Amino acid sequence: MPVTKLDGLLFDKDGTLFDFHATWSVWASELIVTLSEGDPAVAQALSRGLDFDLETGQFRPGSPAIASPNRYVAECVAGALGRSDVDAVEDLLDYHAQQAPLAPAVPLAPLLEGLKVQGLVLGVMTNDSEATAHAHLRAAGVDGFFDFVAGFDSGFGAKPDPGPLLAFARAHGLAPGRVAMVGDSTHDLVAGRAAGMQTLAVLTGAAGAGELAPFADHVLAHIGDIPGWLSA
Template sequence: MAIAGILFDKDGTLLDYFKSWSPVNRKLALIAADGDQALADHLLRSTGMDPETGHVVADSLLAAGNTEEIAEGLVAAGSKLSARQLIEDLDGLFAEAALNAVPVTDLADFFGRLKARGFKLGVASSDNELSIRRTADRFGFAAYLDYIAGYDSGYGCKPEPGMVWGFAEAAGLEHAEILVVGDNSHDMMMGRNAGAGMTIGVLTGTGTRDTLGPLSDYCLNDITEIETII
């Protein structure tokens, strides 16, 4: 089937991961460590980020986990806060992060061009739904979206297929008409598990050609190159 709908991941796909999330990751570690910098550095390493270089390991908790998974990982690594408290704190932090996020391109123009070509458009993120909506509002593409799903929207979590199936139902599409775009293996596997017609990996996040190549139909530098593919 021809592609009729495109479902985008948010962080590392629409937003430059390292410019947007490196300071957020450092802040979440300090929250989880209750201000203890040495413990915060340990928590960062345990969840996938080098506190010295800022490098985040592809498919690690900080790269691909949802808030609940990250909170549980922080507790397992030594945070004295409860997972429930961390989930509440981190969801609030992530919603605020939209205010300082850095897009990979002019997202309003990009989504506008795709909508003008007749595509149904959605965003599916391991972040919470409020964060997605704030991002879409801030960068001016909310009006172009037919669907939004966060880990807390009731469609399940990546790499489960539910977010893709929810998009298909909301947009009136067959699963095989959907293109899934993301920056990590969870995104690609979600697309495959859902029977999506195509998966595209982008290199503006934590994924690499080595991690994304075997799981995607195309591996591109950023989302703007999608327009030449479709």
């Protein structure tokens, strides 16, 4: 599909701005060790709840941690631990997530600065919490490049619902058709299509090109290819 002139880019966070496995698979391995406290049975229960392969050290493609809101992930972890205090588990996961070993997909600051120079409005919409999103963007030194940051708990809903994407467009007076939703999961792309936005898939998450292509107008290796895509 030809590129319509864009006024804005809305990025997913995990698997898009940050390489998914290099960040979150490493984080999950450490989390399972911490929460299991050396008990192999608990570690196995957590790996099943998170759909995480302990042998490869990676999330499986169907893992709820890939695109689901934190609350659902917390429910999975609470169930694996036999705990009923899901609120406390969610707070615990949020705390650990803010300490995640971030691995940017590409050098972020020069890329984002170049996009801002072109006059593009930039946003982040993640199914992570808004607080964790800001913490990660600050840790990467790029929080100031974004005009909009929302999480599943920001009051707009969570992907694949288009509500948070449309909130970004409304907040900056952008026509949805002149915004591209950039993401690594079908949740991102389905939300983008439902919002009437262009959809741009990247391959720095858990999904492959074959899974993403039916929902994407374009598939790129990573967000570093966006400037070339825009100028093509």
